[in-house]
Amino acid sequence: MLLLGLTALILIGLDTCTEWLEPAKSRFEQAARPFHWLTNLPARLSEWGDENVVSRKELEAENEQLRTELSIHKAQMLRMAEITAENARLRNLLNATELLDDKVLVAELIGVSPDPLSHRILINRGSRDGAYIGQPVLDDRGLMGQIVRIWKDSSQVLLITDSSHAVPVQVLRNGVRTVAEGTGDYRRMALRYVSPTIDIVAGDVLVSSGLGGRFPVGYPVGKVLSTEQSAGQAYMSVVVEPTANIERSRHLLLVFSNVEDLSAGEDEDGG
Secondary structure, X not given: OHHHHHHHHHHHHHHHHHHHHHHHHHHHHHHHHHHHHHHOHHHHHHHHHHHHHHHHHHXXXXXXXXXXXXXXXXXXXXXXXXXXXXXXXXXXXXXHHHOOOOEEEEEEEEEXXXXXXXXXXXXXXXXXXXXXXXXXXXXXXXXXXXXXXXXXXXXXXXEOOOOOOEEEEEEOOOOOEEEEEEEXXXXXXXXXXXXXXXXXXXXXXXEEOOOOOOOOOOOEEEEXXXXXXXXXXXXXXXXXXXXXXXXXXXXXEEEEOOOOOOOOOOOOOOO
C-alpha cells in the first residue's frame, strides 16, 4: 500500500515536472534546429548534386542531339540551295540556246587544270559526240573559250582568259574592231593595239567579230571596264571584264557553227 502511494507521487511529480520543463524543451528544440539542419547538410548536398548531375547529363545529351539534327538540316538546306541554283543555271542555259542560230550540245565541266597559270578545263564531250578542235564553247552568258585537244569522250578547252588566247572582237555600239587577249586573270582581259583616237569607252560591250574564222559573229565576249592613256605610250590600256562566268560555270554549250574544223589531219590523243 505504501509502495503504491510512492509510485503515485512519483508519477504526479514527473507529470508536474514535464509541464514545468515544456517551455524549456520547446526553446531547446528551436535552438537545436540549425544544428540538425547542419548535420543533415552533407546528405542534402549529395541528394541535390545527384539530381542536378543527372539533369546536366540529360541536358548535354539533348543539346548534342539537337546540334546533330541542326547540322543535318543545314546540310539539307545547302543541298536544296545548290539544286535550286543549278536548276536556275540550266534554265538560263536553255534560254541561251534559243538565242543561237547554230546547233548546240550541252557539256559539263569535269576537270580544271591544276596549273594556276593555265586557264584550261576538261569537259565530258569528245569526238564521239561530234566535238572538234577549235569548236567554240559558251556558257549561258557568253564566250568561254575553244576546244584545243580532243579525245573520244572528253575534250580540253582553252579559256579566253588564258594569257595565250586572243579573240577578234568588235564594239557593239559602233562596230570598231580590235583583239581581246587573256591576261591570266579570270575576271580581266585586255584589248591589243588600241589607238587613243579609236572610239572605245568604259561600258562598251564587245562581241566576237567573226574574223579569223574561229568564232562566229556576235557572241558576247566582255565589257570595257576602263581606258587609260599613259604618257609616252602609243596605245591605250583597255581593261575588259569577260561576260561569261569563266571560273564558275559548270554547264557549257558546244556550238556547231560554220567555222572551219581545225582538227582535220590531227590524230586523237588517248581513247
